[in-house]
Amino acid sequence: xxxxxxxxxxxxxxxxxxxxxxxxxxxxxxxxxxxxxxxxxxxxxxxxxxxxxxxxxxxxxxxxxxxxxxxxxxxxxxxxxxxxxxxxxxxxxxxxxxxxxxxxxxxxxxxxxxxxxxxxxxxxxxxxxxxxxxxxxxxxxxxxxxxxxxxxxxxxxxxxxxxxxxxxxxxxxxxxxxxxxxxxxxxxxxxxxxxxxxxxxxxxxxxxxxxxxxxxxxxxxxxxxxxxxxxxxxxxxxxxxxxxxxxxxxxxxxxxxxxxxxxxxxxxxxxxxxxxxxxxxxxxxxxxxxxxxxxxxxxxxxxxxxxxxxxxxxxxxxxxxxxxxxxxxxxxxxxxxxxxxxxxxxxxxxxxxxxxxxxxxxxxxxxxxxxxxxxxxxx
Numbered sequence: 001x002x003x004x005x006x007x008x009x010x011x012x013x014x015x016x017x018x019x020x021x022x023x024x025x026x027x028x029x030x031x032x033x034x035x036x037x038x039x040x041x042x043x044x045x046x047x048x049x050x051x052x053x054x055x056x057x058x059x060x061x062x063x064x065x066x067x068x069x070x071x072x073x074x075x076x077x078x079x080x081x082x083x084x085x086x087x088x089x090x091x092x093x094x095x096x097x098x099x100x101x102x103x104x105x106x107x108x109x110x111x112x113x114x115x116x117x118x119x120x121x122x123x124x125x126x127x128x129x130x131x132x133x134x135x136x137x138x139x140x141x142x143x144x145x146x147x148x149x150x151x152x153x154x155x156x157x158x159x160x161x162x163x164x165x166x167x168x169x170x171x172x173x174x175x176x177x178x179x180x181x182x183x184x185x186x187x188x189x190x191x192x193x194x195x196x197x198x199x200x201x202x203x204x205x206x207x208x209x210x211x212x213x214x215x216x217x218x219x220x221x222x223x224x225x226x227x228x229x230x231x232x233x234x235x236x237x238x239x240x241x242x243x244x245x246x247x248x249x250x251x252x253x254x255x256x257x258x259x260x261x262x263x264x265x266x267x268x269x270x271x272x273x274x275x276x277x278x279x280x281x282x283x284x285x286x287x288x289x290x291x292x293x294x295x296x297x298x299x300x301x302x303x304x305x306x307x308x309x310x311x312x313x314x315x316x317x318x319x320x321x322x323x324x325x326x327x328x329x330x331x332x333x334x335x336x337x338x339x340x341x342x343x344x345x346x347x348x349x350x351x352x353x354x355x356x357x358x359x360x361x362x363x364x365x366x367x368x369x370x371x372x373x374x375x376x377x378x379x
Contacts, residue, residue: 001034001035001038001096001180002035002036002037002038002039002094002095002096003024003035003037003038003039003094003095003096003097004019004038004040004041004096004097004098005024005038005039005040005041005042005098005099006041006042006083006097006098006099006100006104006107007020007042007099007100007103008042008043008044008075008076008079008103008104009042009044010040010041010042010044010045010046010051010153011044011045011046012046012051013275015021015113015298015299016100016101016113016114017100017113018298019101019111019113019162019184019296019298020111021051021052021171021181022184022185022187022366022369022370023111023366023369023370023373024038024052024370025051025052025054025366025370026185026365026366026367026369026370026371027370027371027373027374028370028371029369030136031374031378032054032055033121035055036076037058037059037060038052038055038058038059038060039060039061039062039095040059040060040061040062041062041064041083041086041104042062042063042064043063043066043067043079044063048060048061054292054358057100058363059102062086064079064082064083065082068251071136072140073136073139073140073143075170076102076103076143076144077143079103079104080102080103080104080105080147081105083103083106084104084105084106087106088106089304095289096108096109096232096377097113098110098111098377099111101113101114102116102144102147102148102151102293105147105150105166106122107157107158108156108157108158108377109157109158109159109377110151110157110159110160111160111161112160112161112166112170112179112295113161113162113228113295113296114295115139115148115162115169115170115212116144116148117145117148117169118147118166118169118293118316119141119230119293120141120142120145120290121143122255122292123137123230123294124138124141124151126229126230133255143326152170152173152174152177153173153174153176153177156178157177157178158178158179158231158376158377159177159178159179159180160179160180160181160182160312160373160376161179161180161181161182161295162181162183162184162295162296162318163181163183163295163296163317163318163319163321164318164321165316165321166181166295166318167179167180167181169227171264180200180262180372180376182369182372182373182376183296183318183321183322183364183369184296184301184318184319184365184366184369185300185301185364185365185366185367185368185369186298186301186302186305186365187302187366188305188358190278191244191278191281191302191305192278193282193306193307193347193350193351193354194282195347196282196347197310197347198215198217198283198301198344198346201215201279201282201283202283204217204279205276205279205283208276209271209274211269211270211271212269213247214249214267215249215267215269218344219247219344220246220247220285220342220343220344221247221248221249221283221284221285221286222235222236222246222248222249222284222286222287222342222358223241223249223251223278223280223283223284223286223287223288223303223308224249224250224251224252224284224288224289225251225252225287225289225299226246226251226252226278226289226291226299227252227253227254227255228252228253228254228258228260228266229254229255230254230292230293231252231289231291231292231294232289232290232291232293232313233250233252233260233294235292235332236248236266236288236289236290237263237266237287237310239290239332239337239339240266240288240339241265242339243265243266243339244265244268245265245266245267246266247267247269248266248267248268248269248288249269249271249280249283249284250268250269250270251271251272251273251274251277251280252272253273255373277299277302278306280301280349281302281303281306281308282306283344284308285308285310285342285344285345286308286309286310286342287299287300287303287308287310287311287312288307288311289303289310289312290311290312290313290332291312291313291317292313292316293316294315294316294317294318294319295318296318297312297317297318297319297320297321298319300312300317300319300320300323301319301322304319304323304326304329304354304357305354305357305358306350306354307345307349307352307353307354308345308350308352309328309329309330309340309342309345309348310323310329310330310331311330311331311332311339311340312329312330312331312377313331313332313333314331314333315333322361322364324359326357326360326361327353327356327357328353352373
């Protein structure tokens with residue numbers, strides 16, 4: 001068996017590609033042994049031997065040219081045309097082709113990481129005061145919806161999504177669709193609690209992130225990770241409004257052309273990007289993530305495994321389907337939601353919370369997810 005993976009960029013730090021990487025990494029051995037080659041068709045990628053070490057010697061990168069093409073609409077159309085021509089003229093036959101979302105319209109299976117039909121209305125409402133950007137987004141979202149209408153009902157296409165609310169939506173739109181839910185897992189070795197004090201973690205970070213200067217380690221620390229608008233940063237700021245001088249580490253950035261005026265009542269420590277997010281989980285007490293639409297939300301599982309208190313939404317958040325009922329997980333959907341009292345956590349309290357949550361979750365792991373994917377695409 002030969003696999004071909006289609007995605008614009010394949011990197012661990014990108015959420016949607018992270019999910020597919022982990023699924024392929026954790027395919028069961030009896031299935032992996034049958035794979036002769038994995039071809040990755042992308043603009044950019046982390047070295048494939050790093051992403052898929054057990055397939056060393058069986059990896060091939062097909063580099064799509066002009067990785068810097070902009071804007072997103074043009075880049076998406078270009079990639080779709082390029083991969084279609086490549087499939088028809090250059091790619092050898094007999095490969096099982098897996099794409100992420102609508103990146104490629106000529107595949108055998110699709111990993112759903114976003115459904116634009118569920119988001120377009122709210123996405124455009126967020127652009128209401130930005131005329132030119134809203135005009136562009138209308139074309140962008142309309143094109144993405146057309147791609148979904150074209151791709152999802154295709155005969156013999158297999159679709160796997162990380163949440164039931166996505167799978168149910170697909171089956172409502174196309175009852176004959178062959179779609180299953182394969183929940184994501186969490187990389188417990190990457191997000192492992194280390195027996196460090198908060199002071200030690202802080203000293204490890206302050207050299208690279210001087211913005212953290214002034215952080216009080218004996219007081220609760222809130223953390224947000226993600227793109228500001230859809231992930232709910234401004235809702236998070238509202239939730240913290242009555243917590244005078246609350247310490248809030250914000251990792252991410254706003255949409256292009258936007259700026260943020262931080263409330264003077266909060267102590268905000270903004271960080272645009274980091275590859276050390278696990279250290280920030282270890283430094284913080286609460287993960288505040290009132291995202292408006294989240295097909296899964298790997299960051300929620302990461303925070304869960306790192307022993308943080310979690311505040312998020314229940315509606316249209318895939319990970320919340322599994323977080324329901326776990327200790328120190330709070331859902332802020334209700335307009336009457338009130339923030340829980342937060343205490344500074346030490347290593348022991350985090351470890352106890354992590355262990356209890358993982359025990360309650362049962363076999364929700366990348367290994368189990370990889371087995372489910374092998375069963376699904378192997379039929």
